[in-house]
Amino acid sequence: MTVADALEEARASLALHEARLLLRHVLGVTAAALEAHPERKVSPADTAAFRALVARRAAGEPVAYLTGRREFYGLDFRVTPDVLIPREETELLVDLALETQAARILDLGTGSGCLAIAVAKQRPQAAVTAADASAAALAVARDNAVRHGVNIRFLQGDWFAPLAGERFDLILANPPYVAERDPHLARGDVRFEPRSALAAGADGLDDIRRIAAQAPAHLVPGGQLCFEHGYDQAAAAAALLAEAGFIGIEQRRDLAGILRVSGGRHP
Numbered sequence: 637m638t639v640a641d642a643l644e645e646a647r648a649s650l651a652l653h654e655a656r657l658l659l660r661h662v663l664g665v666t667a668a669a670l671e672a673h674p675e676r677k678v679s680p681a682d683t684a685a686f687r688a689l690v691a692r693r694a695a696g697e698p699v700a701y702l703t704g705r706r707e708f709y710g711l712d713f714r715v716t717p718d719v720l721i722p723r724e725e726t727e728l729l730v731d732l733a734l735e736t737q738a739a740r741i742l743d744l745g746t747g748s749g750c751l752a753i754a755v756a757k758q759r760p761q762a763a764v765t766a767a768d769a770s771a772a773a774l775a776v777a778r779d780n781a782v783r784h785g786v787n788i789r790f791l792q793g794d795w796f797a798p799l800a801g802e803r804f805d806l807i808l809a810n811p812p813y814v815a816e817r818d819p820h821l822a823r824g825d826v827r828f829e830p831r832s833a834l835a836a837g838a839d840g841l842d843d844i845r846r847i848a849a850q851a852p853a854h855l856v857p858g859g860q861l862c863f864e865h866g867y868d869q870a871a872a873a874a875a876l877l878a879e880a881g882f883i884g885i886e887q888r889r890d891l892a893g894i895l896r897v898s899g900g901r902h903p
Contacts, residue, residue, distance in 0.1 A: 637677070637678045637683050638674065638675050638676060638677055638678065639659065639663075639670060639673060639674050639675070639676045639678060640674035640675065641678075642655075642659055642678050642683065642686055643655050643656065643659060643674075645687075646658070646659070646686070646690045649690060649691075649693075649694040650690055650693055650694060654693060654699055655690065656670060657699055657703060658686060658689045658690060658693065658699065658702060658703065659678075659686055661689070661702070661703040662682050662685050662686045662689065663676075663678070663682060689702050696824070696825075696827060696828065697828055698721055698825040698828055698829070700715050700721045700825075701715065701716065701717055701721070701828060704716065706721055706722050706748075707722075708722035708724075708726070708727065708748075708750040708754060709727050709730050709750070709754035711750075711753065711754060711757065711784060713748050713749070713750050713753075713780050714748070714776060714779055714780055714783070715748050715776070716772075716776055717828060717829070717830070718770065718772035718773050718775075718776055718830065719747040719748040719770075719772075719773045719776050719777075719830065719833070720747045720748070720810075720829055720830065720833040720834070721825065721829060722747075722748060722750040724890075724891070725864070725890040725891070725892070725894075725896050726750070726751065726810050726864055727754075728864070728888055728890055728896055728897050729751055729808050729810065729862060729863075729864060729897060730751060730754045730755055730758075732808075732862050732888065732897060732899065733751075733755045733759075733806060733808055733862070734755070734758055734759065736805070736806055736860065737805075738759075738762060738804075738805035738806035738859075738860070739761075739762055739763060739805055740762070740763050740765075740803075740804045740805045740806070740856075741755060741759075741762050741763070741764045741765070741804060741805065741806045741807075741808065742764075742765045742766075742767070742799070742804040742806070742807045742808065742854070743755070743764065743765070743766040743767070743808050743809070744767055744795055744796075744807060744808070744809040744811065744847060745767070745768055745769075745795070745809055745810065745811050745812075745833070745843075746766035746767060746768045746773070746774070746777050746790070747768060747773050747776075747777065747810075747833060748773070748776050748777055748780060749766055749776070749777030749778070749780045749781055749788070749790075750780070751766075751808055751810060752764050752765075752766040752777070752781075752788050752808075753777075753780055753781055753784050753786055753788065755808070756781075756784075756786035756787070756788055757784060757786055760786070763789075764786075764787075764788045764789070765788070765789045765790075765791065765799075765802075765804070766788050766789070766790050766791070767790070767791045767792070767793055767795070767796075767798055767799065768790075768792065769792065769793060769794045769795075769832075770792075770830070770832070771792055773830075774790050774792055777790060778790055795843070795846055795847060795850065796850050796851075796853075796854055799854055802854060803854055803855055803856045803859070804854060804855060804856070804859060805855075805856055805859050805860070806859065806860050806861075806862070807847075807851055807854065807855060807859070807860070807861045807862070808862055808863070809847055809861075809862075809863040809864070810863070810864040811836065811843040811844055811847060811863060811864070812832065812833055812834050812835055812836040812840070812842075812843050813836055813840045813841065813843070813844060813864070813865045813866045813869060814826075814834045814835050814836065814840050814866065815835070815836075815837070815838060815839055815840040816835045816836070816837060816838060816840075817838070818835070818840070821834060821835060839872075840866055840869065841869065841872055841873075841876070844863060844865060844869075844872075844873060844876060845876055847861070847863060848861070848863075848873075848876040848877055848879070848880045848882075849876075849879075849880050851880065851902070852880060852881055852882075852902050855902040856902070857902060857903065858901055858902065858903075859901065859902045860899055860900070860901050860902070861877070861882065861899055861900060861902070862897055862898070862899035863897065863898060863899065864896060864897050865896070865897070865898060867894045867895075867896070870887055870895035870898060873887070873898035874887065874898055877898060877899070877900040878900075881902070881903065882899075882900030882901060882902060882903075883900060883901050883903050884900055884901045885898065885899070885900040886898070886899055886900070887899075
């Protein structure tokens with residue numbers, strides 16, 4: 637079987653771009669190499685491995701978990717089923733962080749570490765802390781930090797629990813924000829992602845409420861909180877920030893034009 641044969645066979649059950657990603661993973665080649673050599677022979681062992689991955693993807697498993705990697709902010713991250721798969725819309729939080737001159741930055745619920753690491757790569761002089769309740773997620777994040785050569789302090793605990801008495805210039809968070817009965821939780825890639833990283837109570841706002849209420853105690857005067865939320869939660873997010881005493885509340889749209897991130901300053 638050649639590369640072209642393998643891709644043609646996989647197209648019966650997968651989109652071509654996904655088949656290419658999986659075959660690249662099996663063969664250990666670049667996209668350019670795969671494209672340039674469609675006549676390359678694929679060994680029986682690699683053919684079997686590729687077919688197994690195609691079958692798993694056809695059954696719904698995310699490509700990122702099958703290959704163990706995902707790109708975020710131009711960086712390659714290791715991902716496992718212990719962490720949420722990094723998504724393009726979350727890159728907006730990195731953009732917002734880089735607009736500030738924050739010296740002490742906290743990433744809450746760091747997961748794979750993608751937010752903290754992307755910021756640390758661009759702001760190596762900043763002191764970046766990343767926290768997560770999951771020991772398994774922190775293991776993935778630490779590995780990614782080593783791979784990208786950034787110095788980040790990792791702490792385990794539920795939201796602000798491991799940060800008593802500490803204050804920051806900027807707090808970032810991509811918390812769970814899906815309603816626990818949302819039908820989307822039973823569809824697509826999210827079926828395989830950690831539910832604790834996705835769902836947050838009846839209206840999806842339980843964790844955002846906690847973060848907004850507790851963040852002022854962990855911000856310096858004038859410090860900022862920025863967090864991602866659902867497509868229909870912008871009004872609720874702004875109200876929670878105002879209720880917690882934040883001023884200068886701003887909201888930003890993602891590339892799809894959806895209000896995706898909200899934030900404010902601690903007076």
